[in-house]
Every structure is written in structure tokens, then in C-alpha cells.
Amino acid sequence: MSVQRIETVAVVGTGYMGGGIAQSLALAGLHVQLADADAETTARNHERLLREGAVFEGAGLFPRGAADLLAERLHPCGSLEEAVADVDLVEEAVPEVPALKLDVLRQVDAAARADAVIGTNTSTIPVKVLSAAVEDKSRFLTVHFSNPAPFIPGVELVSGEHTDPAVVEVVEELLARMGRRSAQVADVPGFVLNRLQFVLLKEAMAVVEEGVATPQDVDTVVSTTFGFRLPFFGPFAIADMAGLDTYVRGYGVLEEGFGERLSAPRLLTDVVDAGRHGTKNGGGFYDLGPEQLEELVAYRDRAYHRMRQLLDELGPSPLARAGMARLPQRDDAPPRPDGTTPEEPQAQAGPLTP
Structure with a gap:
């Protein structure tokens, strides 16, 4: 070349x-x-x-x-x-x-x-x-x-x-x-970005189809909880800070409710079985010494505080103030979380909480 x-x-x-x-x-x-x-x-x-x-x-x-x-x-x-x-x-x-x-x-x-x-x-x-x-x-x-x-x-x-x-x-x-x-x-369909993004969207739609939450409430949960962290940390770093052993126990609950498709990944259980539980004991997917851990926690707290300030400054997005379009309903669709049927109107979505 x-x-x-x-x-x-x-x-x-x-x-x-x-x-x-x-x-x-x-x-x-x-x-x-x-x-x-x-x-x-x-x-x-x-x-x-x-x-x-x-x-x-x-x-x-x-x-x-x-x-x-x-x-x-x-x-x-x-x-x-x-x-x-x-x-x-x-x-x-x-x-x-x-x-x-x-x-x-x-x-x-x-x-x-x-x-x-x-x-x-x-x-x-x-x-x-x-x-x-x-x-x-x-x-x-x-x-x-x-x-x-x-x-x-x-x-x-x-x-x-x-x-x-x-x-x-x-x-x-x-x-x-x-x-x-x-x-x-690697050269696989969807690469990383859209493989993850499409899986999240598919599961979010399953949540709505099952009547667990409305589309507005799913978007609120994502943008104000784990999505709030994602500008700073990816899923492996977030799991390390939460505790990998905690994730294994959480997957156990999910597997009981949804079957093997939501069981704990082998990569995760292998790391936990090796005694690596994340930042709580110095190492999970990342290795951190005591000084690095202190620096990480300080950065995390500062980053989340600044993100909250930014969201307060910008205010809720236009979507947070808009009503959700009427969605097509399946014949077997479950009732909505607010108890309304597909023929009944839903309450207007409130503003997002930053």
C-alpha cells in the first residue's frame, strides 16, 4: 500500500x-x-x-x-x-x-x-x-x-x-x-453496534408486547438508568462496578422467569468462579489496584453529576412531552400496565426525570 x-x-x-x-x-x-x-x-x-x-x-x-x-x-x-x-x-x-x-x-x-x-x-x-x-x-x-x-x-x-x-x-x-x-x-453481520442495539430494541418491544410497560415508560427507564451510564462506561465496566456475582444471581432470577435465553453467560460465570467479582475485590473484566479504583469511583461520580446537570440544563426532549402514536394491536395483546384496553386512550406521558 x-x-x-x-x-x-x-x-x-x-x-x-x-x-x-x-x-x-x-x-x-x-x-x-x-x-x-x-x-x-x-x-x-x-x-x-x-x-x-x-x-x-x-x-x-x-x-x-x-x-x-x-x-x-x-x-x-x-x-x-x-x-x-x-x-x-x-x-x-x-x-x-x-x-x-x-x-x-x-x-x-x-x-x-x-x-x-x-x-x-x-x-x-x-x-x-x-x-x-x-x-x-x-x-x-x-x-x-x-x-x-x-x-x-x-x-x-x-x-x-x-x-x-x-x-x-x-x-x-x-x-x-x-x-x-x-x-x-470482527466481520460478522451487524458488527458490534447494531448487534447490541437491535437486540435491545427487540427485547424492549417484547416488554411492551407482554404488557410490562408502555413504550414511553421503557424509554424513560432506559434513558434515566443504565442508559444514563453508557456515555462513560460500556457493559463490561458497568457490570464490574455493580458486582459480577450480583449479576450471576440476577441471571438466575431471569432464567426462572424467562428460560434459558436469559441464563447467565458462560463468560460471566467463568470469571466469577475464578473469584473475580469486579471492582469490589479488585478485578473482574478489568484489573484495578486500590488507587485506580479510587480514581474510577471519583470519575464515575463526577461524570454522573455532570450528566445530571446537563440534562437539567437541556430539559426534557420534545419526545418526552409528546403523546405516543397509536400502535397496532394484536388480537392476543395483553392489557396495558395502566389497565386500559387497546381501544381505550392512555394517559399522556409525563416529562422525563433526568
Whole structure:
């Protein structure tokens, strides 16, 4: 691989995700070529990105001078071939339709420089599926930004069987310049982000279908309890601080109620059986000495206090003040938690408690 540092980029697909990625790259100092289905769509989306940039700058969401930087560094092109012809990285960000992505990637592969890195912003499709469109698979990988791209810092990097490790390194360096945090994950459907996110949504919907809680109350529980912690700690760190032995006992209760699908994972029971119960005895999934533990607790308490202050400052979201749309009801749907039937109105949701 001859690209040692990515300085020029093409984004193919300039809708909501691709446009946000392009803005982020431009604000990090790169010149970004834009291409979409046709020149008219590209020009229209380019104008939208400039308008958004001015609005975001005015609202304090982008730094001062951002609108001028975007005007200087975002370049609409007349065709895909023109956009990708002489750049270090091409990031494909068309809709999550395998056939469409494969078609666009074939065009990119044919028109891009032989040494250009080719990335896809797919959120679920494995590299091994999409790499079929790229002749030199060593230069291809998933670079998965999250929505909204200008504001979410995490990026998943997924290598295929043939991806050159040097390609991953040069993309990681670019993401660091952009102020992003990247994680390398294995090439499986959904990767990590959406595998976890989709499972949470599926279980949340099961909770509603079973009549345990309304959608509004599920959202309140998630956003004001374990979701409140997630900006600072992932599930392994949270479990360590709660006590892994406590989790094993909790899984026992869940298994009694819901069966084997909610039994304690083998990884967890093995750690507990080895005497590692989390921060309470110095080690679980993480190893912490006494000074590190004291530092962690101080950081945790400070972080949660600041999060509470931020939520108080922002106030409840518009969704917290809105009524829930009427949901389709199954014939076998259980009564709602408030005792109403599907034909009866529910009480308006109250504001979220930060």
C-alpha cells in the first residue's frame, strides 16, 4: 500500500449519513469530493450541507468559521468517476441495500486510483459480502460512522479476510485527526453496534408486547438508568462496578422467569468462579489496584453529576412531552400496565426525570 496519510477523500452518497461524514472530514481539514446518483442530486445536497453548516455554526454546534471551511473544502462533482479519480480514500455511503452498494462499489473500484483505500459505511452488511465488488480486496474495509455523523464520536472499523493491516492503520490515523474513537471489530453481520442495539430494541418491544410497560415508560427507564451510564462506561465496566456475582444471581432470577435465553453467560460465570467479582475485590473484566479504583469511583461520580446537570440544563426532549402514536394491536395483546384496553386512550406521558 502506497498511501501513507489520507489527505483527500471522496464521499459517494451525500444523503443524511454521507453528508454528515463529508462535513466531518472537511472540518478536520480535508478536501472532500462529493458524488451522488447524478450531478443535480449532488449539487442539491452540496447546497444543503452548506446551509446546515451555517445553521450549526450559528447554534454553536460547529466551530466559528465552519461555514466558510465547508464552502472551501466540499466539492460537488459531475459524476462518480470524477469524484473518486484522484483521492486517497473513497467512502461509500449509499442506502443499506446490498445490490445497490455492490453496484456503486464496482463503479468506485473501476474509477479510483489503484492505491486508494475504499471504505463502506454499511451498518450491518459484512465485508465478505461487499468485497465481492472490489478486485483488490486488500484495500477494502468497513468504516462505519454513526448517526448523526458530525456529533457521534465512535467509528467501527471492520477488516475482511484480505484487508491489509496497513490500510486499517492509515484509516485509524485519519479518524484520530478527526477527533473520533475507533474500535476494530470482527466481520460478522451487524458488527458490534447494531448487534447490541437491535437486540435491545427487540427485547424492549417484547416488554411492551407482554404488557410490562408502555413504550414511553421503557424509554424513560432506559434513558434515566443504565442508559444514563453508557456515555462513560460500556457493559463490561458497568457490570464490574455493580458486582459480577450480583449479576450471576440476577441471571438466575431471569432464567426462572424467562428460560434459558436469559441464563447467565458462560463468560460471566467463568470469571466469577475464578473469584473475580469486579471492582469490589479488585478485578473482574478489568484489573484495578486500590488507587485506580479510587480514581474510577471519583470519575464515575463526577461524570454522573455532570450528566445530571446537563440534562437539567437541556430539559426534557420534545419526545418526552409528546403523546405516543397509536400502535397496532394484536388480537392476543395483553392489557396495558395502566389497565386500559387497546381501544381505550392512555394517559399522556409525563416529562422525563433526568
